[in-house]
Amino acid sequence: MTRERGDTSPNMKPGPREMRSKARGKISKAAFTNREAGPFSKEYLSGRSIYARLQKGEVIQYLLVNKSDGVMVHSADGAESESITAGSNYRSVMAITDRRIQFALGGHEDTILEIKDKEVTGADFQTNPWERSITVTTESKQYKFPVSIEESSDHEDAVKYIQDYLVLETSITETGVTSDSSSTLVSESKVSEPQSPPDKIPPGELQEVNGITDTIERSLRGSGFETRSDLKKASLNDLAEVADISEQVAMRIKLDVGGESRE
Numbered sequence: 034m035t036r037e038r039g040d041t042s043p044n045m046k047p048g049p050r051e052m053r054s055k056a057r058g059k060i061s062k063a064a065f066t067n068r069e070a071g072p073f074s075k076e077y078l079s080g081r082s083i084y085a086r087l088q089k090g091e092v093i094q095y096l097l098v099n100k101s102d103g104v105m106v107h108s109a110d111g112a113e114s115e116s117i118t119a120g121s122n123y124r125s126v127m128a129i130t131d132r133r134i135q136f137a138l139g140g141h142e143d144t145i146l147e148i149k150d151k152e153v154t155g156a157d158f159q160t161n162p163w164e165r166s167i168t169v170t171t172e173s174k175q176y177k178f179p180v181s182i183e184e185s186s187d188h189e190d191a192v193k194y195i196q197d198y199l200v201l202e203t204s205i206t207e208t209g210v211t212s213d214s215s216s217t218l219v220s221e222s223k224v225s226e227p228q229s230p231p232d233k234i235p236p237g238e239l240q241e242v243n244g245i246t247d248t249i250e251r252s253l254r255g256s257g258f259e260t261r262s263d264l265k266k267a268s269l270n271d272l273a274e275v276a277d278i279s280e281q282v283a284m285r286i287k288l289d290v291g292g293e294s295r296e
Contacts, residue, residue, distance in 0.1 A: 048271030049084050049256065057194060058095035058187040064126055065096060066275060067255040077124045078139040078255075085257035086137075086145075087130065095129040095191035097167065102179040104136045104146065109173050117144055127167065127178045129191055134169060134199065136178065148176070156195035158188060167192055239264075244285030252277045265292035 053060040067082035077083075077098075087093060103118030103125045119125045123139025134153065136146040148171060155170040166179040167188055180188045239250045242264065256275045258264055264272070264286055272283035 046087070046089060046257070048267060049274045050270050052084065052087075052093050056093050056095065058191060060093060060096045061098065062274065063276075064098050064124070065093070067252075076122065076139060077126055078137055078143045079120075079123065079141060080143045080255075082255045082257065083126060083128045083135070083137060085255060086128075086135065087257075088132070092131045093128065094131060094194055095127075095187060097127040097129075097178065097180050097188055097191060099125050099179050099181045101125070102164075103138050105177040106146070107175040107177070109170075109175065117146070125178075127180075129195060129199075131198065134195070136176065146176070150199040151201055153195060153199045154201050156192050156200065158192040169195065242286055243289040244282045249275075249277050249282065261290050264290045267292070 047055075049062070049066050053062065053065060064077050065082065065084050067077050067084075083093070083096065101118060101124075103116060104127075105114065105116050107114045117136075117138055119138045120140030125139070126135075126137045128135045128137065132150055134148045136144075138144040138146075148169060152171045153169060154172055157168045159166050159168060164179050165188065166177050169176045169178075239245050239253060239259075239261075240247060242261065245253070252275050253259070253264075253272075258267060258272075258275070269280065269283050269287055272278055272286055273280045278286075
């Protein structure tokens with residue numbers, strides 16, 4: 034079967050560029066794929082990138098960033114609160130998809146907080162002379178995420194998206210009691226890193242592919258390319274989107290692993 038230019042196989046995860054182009058908000062390449070160019074740049078996360086964390090079929094919509102403020106978590110009754118910040122030389126990212134909200138705080142070990150769409154009960158945007166922030170609420174907690182105006186320009190649109198698409202839907206019963214129209218809620222919690230599938234190539238072995246150095250392998254794995262099959266399915270543009278990979282290096286990789294080389 035002939036595949037038209039730009040089409041994506043239903044079994045293949047779209048590349049970072051395609052996902053960014055289809056998002057509702059502006060998606061920073063550096064924040065999405067984990068790397069920022071420049072001698073004084075900061076990494077976003079030490080582990081897997083936001084792109085690599087997306088599930089099959091999941092669509093990124095908005096990506097918001099702050100440099101060191103992290104996220105403040107309050108209990109619904111106000112009795113408890115916790116400030117979780119990114120480590121030195123890392124950043125904090127709020128990823129909003131069609132399925133959930135993730136707060137990813139970079140560090141020696143990244144901290145990931147997840148709120149599934151059916152857990153969200155409200156969202157709001159606050160602004161004052163000192164800061165601008167997004168607050169997301171669930172039945173048990175409130176999450177306050179200050180946004181960096183320099184890196185997050187569509188925060189108000191992001192809040193509206195949460196309100197329109199992710200807030201828990203309710204219905205009025207015959208007795209007038211508001212009830213949950215979805216399944217039973219699962220409490221939000223820190224997300225444990227999944228175990229690596231058995232077919233993943235051990236660290237270092239991607240370097241057997243022509244053009245891949247230790248640095249490039251780390252960048253590839255951070256962007257979700259962890260097997261020769263991943264590299265084979267990726268287009269030249271997908272690989273060239275990854276930090277530390279030039280178009281020439283991407284071409285060398287494709288010549289080695291084969292597969293589609295078109296955009």
